[in-house]
Amino acid sequence: MITKLSRRGFALGALSLAGAGEAIAQTQSDSAVAATPVPPQPPKPVSKTICFVGGYTKHGPPGSTGNGEGIAVFEMARDTGVLTPISTFTDIASPSFITMSKDHRFLYALSEISDFNKDGDGSVTAFAVDRKTGSLKKLNAVSSKGAVPAHLSVHHSGRYVLVANYMGGCVAVLPIKSDGSLGEATDVVHNTGPRQPERAADNPQGNFAISDHSGSHPHMIASDPSGKFVLADDAGLDRVYVWTLNLTTGKLQPAQTPYYDMTPGSAPRHFQFTRSGKILYNLCEQDSKVVVSAFDSATGAISNLQTVSTVTSHFHGSTLAAEILISADGKYVYASNRLGDSLAVFKIGEDNTLTLQDEVWMHADYGRALMFDPSGAFLFCANQRSDAVTSFKVDKETGELAFTQNFTPVGSPTTFAFMDTEV
Structure with missing residues (x-):
């Protein structure tokens, strides 16, 4: 049978066929697009955590020479805390304390020596830091203005390096130039006072260790969080000195009460401020005490x-x-004890007083510096006599420390600095 097709029907049929053709063509086009391989995205750059470790080298003060080679640079695995060596900057003598600028562009290292110049001073070296790799470039070195410096810090303003000369019995102010290098000292202050006993009356029972009380021995200098005041622990005179710093002249001016007497023989060594700057925790070396102060x-x-x-x-x-x-x-305080080789863990109460809640074995000998990595997940300990760095996983809720079983070999380590690299 033959079916007649009207012009209208023919037109509608043609449109249907055309639509079907377009649909098939679109499907084929979509399939072609889907089948086209998409190149993989390049991996996003990831920052790394760099750890700098300093300590004693063969060139050091009498009786304190060591096995270190200079400033060792490591990359820290963020999941385990393992330190992998990258390089060592060797052109420096006994960098037993190091610190960094706030922006991590510069690193400053003292040399705990007494023969930098004819005056028998130690020295401070400035480095530019490669923010992508952590490599160090030496800028210059200047006199610390005293023998055997023990500590240095960057003032809160970022304009000066403050240095404590242990055997020199003085503190000095070193200006930071625009390129990060150091100028000659703008001020040097010598401390004086009566001779103190070798041991404190409140020593732990059976403590035969002594601290040097033959004269002034500044052991730490740093500004308070506001930058208004500069404090120094003098372990020889058993005093905490307080100054203001003129940011224009770089001169130290004694505060209204210029110093505070600590327990005779206690040897105040290092201190920490709370973030508010209203509470001071001061660690005394000889009697192994923390003094909490407003x-x-x-x-x-x-x-x-x-x-x-x-x-x-x-x-x-x-x-x-x-x-x-x-x-x-701001929940916990940690302190290291040499000879007893322990780490003290304190809980901070609502009134800012401390409760000793744990005492942890260092797993090494003569632990000195302690430092958190930037995330606060790990606590590292520089063990001078064991020639090793040990680390502990930090429970941020309880403050507890768990030994990671990681030992990093470093000759006579005494100090740390950490930074996260730029991407």
């Missing part, structure tokens, strides 16, 4: 609140406290 950020006045031991009551024997840190969240 700090008046308007006047610089110090008022003692508590003294607590860094070792438990059952500990007997020789001990010398070395370093003190506050966790980033």
